[in-house]
Amino acid sequence: MLRKLKQSRYWAPISWVYRNSGLKARVYSRSLTPPVPSHPLGELLQQLNSDAPLRSPSATSFTLPEGVSSGPMPQRDQDMLIDLLTRLNPETIFEFGTNWGVTTSYFVENTNAKIWTLDICREMFGHDLTGELTMVLSNKETGLAYRQLKASEGRVTQVFRDSLKLDWTETEYPATFDLILVDACHAYDFVKSDTEKALSKLRPGGLLLWHDFYPTVDMWPDVFTYVSEFAKTHSGVLNIKGTALAAWVKPH
Numbered sequence: 001m002l003r004k005l006k007q008s009r010y011w012a013p014i015s016w017v018y019r020n021s022g023l024k025a026r027v028y029s030r031s032l033t034p035p036v037p038s039h040p041l042g043e044l045l046q047q048l049n050s051d052a053p054l055r056s057p058s059a060t061s062f063t064l065p066e067g068v069s070s071g072p073m074p075q076r077d078q079d080m081l082i083d084l085l086t087r088l089n090p091e092t093i094f095e096f097g098t099n100w101g102v103t104t105s106y107f108v109e110n111t112n113a114k115i116w117t118l119d120i121c122r123e124m125f126g127h128d129l130t131g132e133l134t135m136v137l138s139n140k141e142t143g144l145a146y147r148q149l150k151a152s153e154g155r156v157t158q159v160f161r162d163s164l165k166l167d168w169t170e171t172e173y174p175a176t177f178d179l180i181l182v183d184a185c186h187a188y189d190f191v192k193s194d195t196e197k198a199l200s201k202l203r204p205g206g207l208l209l210w211h212d213f214y215p216t217v218d219m220w221p222d223v224f225t226y227v228s229e230f231a232k233t234h235s236g237v238l239n240i241k242g243t244a245l246a247a248w249v250k251p252h
Contacts, residue, residue, distance in 0.1 A: 036231045036246060038215055038239040041083065047236055047249040048088065048207065073103055073183075073211060077243045084207075085110040090178035094118075094201065096163055096194045097184030097211075101143035108152045115152075116173065117143065118159040118166065119184065164193050168201060176203035183211040188222035195230060204252040213246035215239050 073081075085106065090113050095104060098119035107115050121139045139160070146152045159171075163184050180198040184190060191210070198208055212220040213227050227246045231237035237248045 036213070036215065036228055036237050036239050038241045040241050041080065043238060044084075044240060044247050044249070045087065048205070074244070077211065077245055078103075078106065080240055080243045080245060081209075082106055082110050088179070088207065089113075090207075092174045092177045092179075094173075094177045094180045094198070096180070096182045096198070098143050098158065099137065100141065101146035103181070103183065104143060104146040104156060105149055105152075108146050108149050108155060113178070114155055114157075114174070116157045116159055116177075117146075118161055118163055119143075120162055121160055124160065124162075163190060163197070166197055168197070173201070177201050177206060178203060179207045179209070181209045181211065183209075186212055186220045186223050188226055191223055191226040195226065199250070202250045204250055206250050208248045208250065210246040212244050213239055214244050219244075 081103070089111055091111075093107050093111070093113045093115045095107070095115065095117040098104060098117040101117070104115060104117045107113060119142055120136055121142050122136050123139050125136075142160075143156070143158050146156055159166075177198075180202050182191060182194045182198060184194060195208070195210070202208055210223060210227050212223050214220060214224060217224045227237065230248075234248060236251075237246060239246050
């Protein structure tokens with residue numbers, strides 16, 4: 001019966017709905033042994049061997065254009081990220097996915113780190129394609145939030161690059177990064193490629209974060225699928241409880 005269905009003209013739309021509705025990810029999640037567990041922040045801090053007390057986070061002060069929200073990261077996730085930053089105080093950070101630069105601004109205000117942040121911009125594409133790039137900002141819009149902060153001067157390097165084509169040897173990057181955030185394109189191939197690139201530059205004991213990992217698979221199923229696959233071959237992956245952040249500490 002299934003073979004006949006796959007050969008029929010109805011298979012293509014059925015397959016598309018199955019893959020893109022999140023149903024495939026839900027079915028897949030049931031086969032995971034074990035699934036990515038959700039733990040409080042304390043569990044992650046134990047892996048990081050960090051007993052540093054929480055410092056008061058720095059207030060951010062930037063103004064986005066009228067009608068623009070503070071970015072796709074919910075407040076609870078922003079608060080958790082700031083909590084992590086104020087405890088760990090990394091010296092080098094790489095961010096896949098700049099957008100307005102709101103998350104980058106939290107890196108600037110809550111660490112003394114050197115920061116590299118990567119994204120594409122509309123100017124990288126032909127004018128005939130710009131109408132399709134609804135989530136892509138212009139060169140001037142990208143990173144607008146952090147560029148309003150004086151503290152970002154000399155500390156943030158903006159990289160305009162398709163992350164699939166990122167080459168660590170094409171410019172001067174540090175030997176390793178203390179923290180890498182994967183939060184660019186959420187399609188499976190991009191999450192996989194960004195993660196694999198991150199692995200080669202993350203220092204032993206460094207922290208890898210993925211945003212938009214939802215344990216209930218109610219959003220961004222490709223992120224869930226890849227991170228869950230990664231967890232099957234890399235022990236210690238966890239979801240920070242109450243957030244859409246997944247985390248992994250690279251072994252020493």
